[in-house]
Amino acid sequence: MATITISRTTRKQKRAALILAGLAILGIALGLVLYALNDTIVFFYTPSELAQKNVQPGQRFRLGGLVETGSLVKGEGMTVRFAVTDMIKTVPVNYNGQLPDLFREGQGVVTEGKLDASGNFIADTVLAKHDETYMPKDVADRLKAMGVWKEGKGTGP
């Protein structure tokens, strides 16, 4: 009889220990997730939102809109300059690197980077529409809401 009662208590204790260990791991993981979210999240703005938001130079964010027609200038080596617009405000962008295949003037783009002191956006990543069915949805949504969205030319009759 004694053995049975012992095994009952240990069963309960063991289950409690197991659950506690599980909760401890989950707790640590949750802390980690919150910390990482706080630290690594990048906000998305269109040029007019950027104008309202008072974003400090040096803070990372994504800037999305259309590549302003006629704004693309290829500079020394791999540097390029272009402007991102939402038809209300325009932000000049400097980028040192290779542009994606589907980067076109007049079409949607998302860039990631930070502002410099003079209000230029220094991009380190440029994401263009990846193919005809992929577009930066962030951009498409905002631009559609503003009524200036143009569907990409490409497939379709």
Add this chain to the structure above:
Amino acid sequence: MIAETGHFALILALVTALIQFIVPLYGAQRGDRALMKVAAPAALAQFSLIVIAFFALMHAYVTSDFSLVNVWENSHSAKPLLYKISGLWGNHEGSMLLWVLILSLFGSGVALFGSNLPLELKSRVLAIQGSIGVAFLLFIVATSNPFLRLDPPPIEGNGLNPLLQDPALAFHPPFLYAGYVGLSVSFSFAMAALIDGKVDAAWARWVRPWTLAAWIFLTIGISMGSWWAYYELGWGGFWFWDPVENASFMPWLVAAALLHSAIVVEKRNALKIWTVLLAILAFSLSLVGTFLVRSGVLTSVHAFAVDPTRGVFILMILCLFIGGALTLFAWRAPALKAGGLFAPMSREGALVVNNLLLCTACAAVFIGTLYPLALETLSGEKISVGPPYFNLTFGLIMLPLLLLVPAGPLLTWKRAEAWPVIQRLWAAALATFAIVMILLVAMARGPWLAPFGVALGLWLVLGAAVEIAERTSLFRSPLATSWSRLKGLPRSSFGMTLAHAGLGLAVIGIFAVTAWREEHIVAMKPGDHLNVAGYDVTYLGEAPMTGPNYSGDGGRFRVMDGNREVATLVSERRRFRPGNQETTEVGLLQAWSGDLYAVMGDRMNDGARAMRIYFNPLISLIWLGTFVMFLGGLISLTDRRFRVGAPKTARRLQPAAAE
């Protein structure tokens, strides 16, 4: 006419699925054997009908029948045959048809190979499979019919997205779906067990091979997708923590956890409730993945452009199945009897830790993938959660798991001592430590953490070697004895060792390429040289080239290793005829030490081209590792006890086999 037959077969399949769902379930509740026996033939009939529908659509694709909207939108007569066929599942409607085809294939697999299942369990499993079939067939017939006609039929189709015209991507979806949908069988078994109120070793033994099969397919599917992203997208990376990649990765993680916990149910009759919950979660995450990819809520390279009604429909299916399953779980799980006891320090304990960590890692990925969606819905704020988040959380959660993997298989069941395990692993630990030291000294470049990451992978590989040496008592008994022991090992144990070693190889590759990649972005004119990782790369110039349905420019690079010419790489810029879409083809030189990866970019003002040239050290190990994991799963799947089936039979057979 053939298309109409296909459409009709699809509707009949829906009706058959409905019968497969309702009749056996009712029969099992009533104990009516005749009604229960409806399940297997219904499953086979449903499969046959979907096969007819599938091949009807395939026929339309192969013959370029542009009177079908779906074919017109996604195919082109000038496409190579392989891509005409794969074009079928390169779009939403066709890929859903493939989805239900595989679903019914798994259902009929249970019907055919489940002859040793108790009739009640089998009919309930097939009924649940039938219910999933009903939901998705209804979805196809109501919102995504691939057999819609166009009048008048156009002369030429729109063509398949050129990025998808690639061998790896032609086979990637079938494997991935086989994985997603394979988890439906584990789900059905879990639901049937909850209705039954019984989970035992036999149940676990039936569930494990199906979970294993699904996991194998997911492994190879994800690996193919990553390979495609690596050499077709031309970004030089192999994994982007893109939402759609995560959608396939989450079920993989939970399926891996389920594989491990089902062992505990089978061997020790413990962790039953948890295992049932995992089976439900694994398939739920498959459904979440399907929803994410098809509802249009996410933007991704891989996502289909879909209209919102479909998203709502899939969301309803999702809520119905996940909600229903969890409700049933809450109601019936307490009825499952708790099983064997074990000490925290034991094989069972190690498997619990494995499960906790895998599920926590999955939860971290889940939060990172869905948080932006939730935040946008709640506050309208748009954010992106990128690789830094995932690398930090997922990496740190996986770290203890990877450290513990070699120890797990060396622990004994029920109660184990730490000391003997440490004794057995000290040689592997010492070797790993030595490698860290060597790498720390030799690799001046890169983050100081990288050698530890590589060593972690090595630790897994060496741990697997120690494990096999222990089981065969290598070096402690004559070689002949070890050899006969090796031959006597069950295949599932080989499979496990291989899979763990494969994981180690992949970890080595991931850390090496992340830390020590060489990246050059330069403007080059014909004749320009570049030194990349000891190779001398010369840009020779470009020439126009044409393919079956594209034209473009090919840039040629000569690669010299010292005075020896190693290869000439060609990177192409292709313009595909329908639509003038541009894609980049990577010039790739693969070697064990690493890949030389050359991409030709835009033309600059002065006639030079913008080139991106990478050296990705040891990157092949990532795919080699996943392949070894796949192989391990496959070997484990052929294990005798899965073929023999129920444990009772196995026990009766064993003495006879020994004589």
